[in-house]
Amino acid sequence: MHYTSLKDFQKSGAATLTRGPVALIFVEDDVEVATTLRHHLQIGFATVIAFMPEMFDLPDDLDTLVHRIDYDATVENAVEEAVSRLAALAAGQWMFYCYNAEYLFFPFCETRSIGELLAFHSEERRDAMLTYVIDLYSDDLSHHPDAVSLDRAHLDRSGYYALARKDAQRNYDPKDRQLDFYGGLRWRFEEHIPHARRKIDRIAIFRAKPGLALREDHTFSDEEYNTYACPWHHNITATICSFRTAKALKSNPGSTHEIPTFKWHNSAPFEWHSRQLLDLGLMEPGQWF
Template sequence: MDFTSLEDLTARAGTLGGAPALMILCEDDCEVASTVRHHREVGFGTIVLAVPPGVPVPPVLPEGVHRLNLDRRPGMLATACVNAFIAGRPDGAWTAYAYNAEYLFHPFAETRRIGEAMAFCTEERRDAILSFVIDLYAGRLEAGGNGVDADDAWMDEAGYFALGRMGEDGPLDRQLDFFGGLRWRFEEHVPEARRRIDRVAMFRARKDIRLLADHRMSDAEMNTYACPWHHSMTACIASFRAAKALAFNPGSRAAIKGFRWDGSVPFEWRSQQLMDLGLMEPGQWF
């Protein structure tokens, strides 16, 4: 099924049903096919590709993968597309989003499907799963390269930290700002508003919520890392997005000769590595 506009997506998204659904925001053509393949393998039976003009995607898409054809690139691609999707989803339907060249991992992803994780969180009375963006990067940054190499992907095993998130009246309850990865090591090349690595990547849709420009949700409880009574499940998004930006931006491209450092380790493409490093946790799900 193709959607011809954001308005068409909102009007007909309900026909996709209430099963967990993922939107992939295609900023460019990098690793679109592998992004789709990974998320089908973790259990998303419904995927919508948001495709701006001039971005090529595979002409033949697998069953359950739909295309949103945008007539222009919105100023804020994520908020425009995800919020149009939310507005058309059934209330309570688990909804997720990622960019191309990003790969969502949930606890025990090799043996348990994403729908099982979401069902557990529903039983825990959680309407969102806080996710942390773990920057991936090529082991070697070739001249003119884009920093992406899925066959030789590396990540930081150290350097992650959190600071209290402040509101108008002081610290916000159970909310933190998380930092680390390439955005931390090369922060002089990253705008301050884009340095955080926390993102509410999975949530239950409701007509009264919206995705905000900083990857938080308009419902404050959805932005919390845990519920009031115990730890909650979290997830990770293994992402080449920062590497691509740093490799392409004229200022950073000239200054950065490579991404690997003493804290780099090969990325193993499995959820257990991320749990062992303390980058995501299963909460009460064993």
């Protein structure tokens, strides 16, 4: 189904949100759009909605599987507005959002669906899930100048850390069960990344409800949504494997010539399997086995 605007979808397509979980894919450019959509269909999202510029085409096999909304996701606050609006329309529904050339992985995703994951997470009385955005990049920029290659994808196997998230409203005391996470290309090339965009944590999986607002730093207006675990034990976390930062660093005139390669001694080929991410400690199964 094709909608000419977000307002058009709100008027005539809101019923599609009753089939969940729902994936919202924001398309910023024409890189790996089809693979992103197919990946999220394959891991079990019942509804996949693509927010994309009207000049981009969808492959024929996806035209009937994906709900398309003509939308410019590069406009300031466009993603936050779309997520917040749809959250108000789909109360109680699990939703996920990401960008093109980003791929969600969760523990045991090769044999279990996103629906099974969220059923367990719901039983633990959780309404959101912390995800880490792990940078992917090609190891050969001479052959892949935009840094994107599914076959030659690499990631950093170390160099990740967390700091206490301070509460500006409470004398900058640490927030309960909230941390700011760093690492990957945003850490190694931080001189090219604005300070506010260096974090790699994103509350990308959440249960929709009226009044819930996504903020620019990928957190929500409900502070409990921003916690990494419940008070009594650790919870599941997931990973978004993303070419987005590498693309930005190589497309930005101020950084592209400063970076002849993203590869370093802690680079490792990405195996496109959740076991590698679990072994590297880049996500946790919590109590789910």
